[in-house]
Amino acid sequence: MKASEHHLHKTDSFITDYLVATLEKLFDPIPVPIILVDDQARIKMINSVFASYLGYEKEQLIGKHVADVDKNTRFPYVLKSKKSEIAWKHRFENGHTAIVHRIPVVEDGDVKFGFGMVLFQDLEEFKDIIKENKLLETELIHIKKQLKKLYGATYSWETIIGDSEKMIQVKYMGRKVAQTHSNVLLLGESGTGKELFAHAIHNDSRRTHHPFVKVNCAAIPSNLLESELFGYAEGAFTGARKGGKIGKFELANGGSIFLDEIGDMHMDMQVKLLRVLQEREFEKVGDNKPITIDIxxxxxxxxxxxxxxxxxxxxxxxxxxxxxxxxxxxxLRERRGDIKDLARLLVNKLSNQLGKYVTTISQETMQYLKNYDWPGNVRELENILERAINLTEGDTILPMHLPSYITSQKVRHVSDGPIQALNEIIEEAERVAISRCLTYTNGNKLKTAKLLHISRSSLYDKIEKYDL
Known part of the structure; x- marks a missing residue:
């Protein structure tokens, strides 16, 4: 052997020994089984934990072929193939089953070492971790669902009922607005569905997967509104919660905040809200550290x-x-054409909630509903229908189930209009007669058929025909 080659061999041997000694110092204290083998699968380093796991003292194992210690080993194959085996299930000769890593260390195309690690010393430990992880995932899904209920938008454009010209226009506007990042101001009488629109705008925006937080500015006393919106630091005031409190603005970060009844907000709070809109930051009560938000x-x-x-x-x-x-x-009085669909939807919803089998609104009743001006809008319509369903004994809401202030109004029948064709007049008279008879019999169809001297099947056909 030439002197230069002999020197190189000595240098390589020195580096190997030095590396092994360094790794031994590094890995021996670690409570994870670790092994290092040379290119012939002879054990160069093994930490105390691994040796004990195999039932040996580590000094007994140095220099041995790994197959002499564990006949089930795959290390020779890994070194030959130069392919790592990550997170493989392995059953050791002593009966232990574990999850292991086997990694060949390759340099210039040649295998220098093999590195091994036992990830889980007992497969049952691994199974327990998987089980615990699944439980945590289930809990996380549950928490996300709860957060969605608390801080999620419920309604979409599809759930907002209305095909009248005015509703088509405002829904179109809402869809356009949803695609922007601009602030939105919803104006309208009580009960017109401002909150539903706020939900739909958020759901249709790029912020849909982030929180939707609601605040009723009129329902919270002005002296509490600041801490409700901005939160407070620990010790901010007497009785402050330990650890402080997160405010609504911080909860809504990344999403939308719905400030209902903004017109009732006190002037002092208006100043603070203005700063949030301008600077996109705020401080908690009792703290001077600014919090930046995107809402x-x-x-x-x-x-x-x-x-x-x-x-x-x-x-x-x-x-x-x-x-x-x-x-x-x-x-609602400016979109009377939506009343029929709204009423039917509400009857279906309320009947399910109240445990009643009410499926129909008589045509005469519907006419009263369309004639009424609804100062309380959709909210008032819902209350009136809930009252009617509670009073109904059959499956049909009749005029007698409505409050007198609604039925005392003159109903505009078709006959009040221009001269009609004879068949239209006859059909209108027939419809009114059946409707009044149903009212008289409290919706009893058998009695109604007898009083009108028609068969029950004929009555059902006419009820369907006239949408009674």
Whole structure:
């Protein structure tokens, strides 16, 4: 052997021994079984934990072929194939079953070492971890569902009923607004569905997978609203919760915050809200550390904010900050064509909630509903129908089940209009006669058929024909 080759061999041997000694110092204290073999699968280093796991002292194993210690070993194959085996199930000769790694260390195409690690010393330990992980995943899914209920948007455009011209226009506007990041101001009388629109806008936006947080500015006393919106630091005031509290703005980060009844917000809070809209940051009560947020504000009110500005009870600069994209929701009296569909949907929902089998609204009853002006809008319609369902003994809501202030109004029948064809007049008379008879018999179809001197099957056909 030439002197230079002999020197190189000595250098390589020195580096190998030095590396092994270093790795032994590094890995021996670690409570994870670790082994290092040379290119012939002879054990160069094994830590105390692994030796004990195999039933030996580590000094007994150094220099031995790994197959002499564990006949089930796959290390020779790994070194020959130069392919790692990661997270493989392995049954050791002593009966232990574990999850192991076997990794060949390759340099310039040649295998220098093989590195092994026992990830789980007992397969049951691995199974327990998988089981625990599945339980944690189930718990996480449950928590996400709870958070979705608490801070998620429920309604979409499909759940907002209305095909009248005005509703088509406002829903179109809502869809356009949803695709922007701008603040939204929803105007409309109480009960017109402002909250439903806020839900739908959030659900249709890029923020749909982030929180939707609701705050009723009129329901929270002004002295508590600041800590509700911004949260507070620990020790901020007497009785403050240990660890402080996260405010609604922080909860809504990345998503949308719905500020209902914004017109009732106190002037002091309006100043603080304006700063959030301008700077996109705030401080918790009792803290001076700014918190940066990314939110969209959807505000709603049944008041005329322009008038409040003129009266000096609403800040003009805040009004302009909110009044970027404004949607005015029409009252129910301006979209009477939607009443029929709304009423049917509500009857179905309320019947299920109340445990009643009510499926039909008589045509005469529907006419009364369409004639009424609904100052309380959809919310009032829902209350009236709930009352009617509770009073109904059969499956049909009749005029007698409505409050007198609704039925005392003159119902506009078709006969009040221009001269009709004879068959239309006859059909109208027949419809009214059947409707009144159903009212008289409290919806009893057998009695109604007898009083009208027609068969029960004929009565059912006419009820279906006239949508009674």
């Amino acid at each position: 969209r504000v959807i505000a709603a009110t049944n008041k005329n904010l322009r008038e409040l500005v003129n009266e000096g009870t609403f800040r003009e600069d805040l009004y302009y900050r909110l009044n970027v994209m404004t949607i005015e929701l029409p009252p």
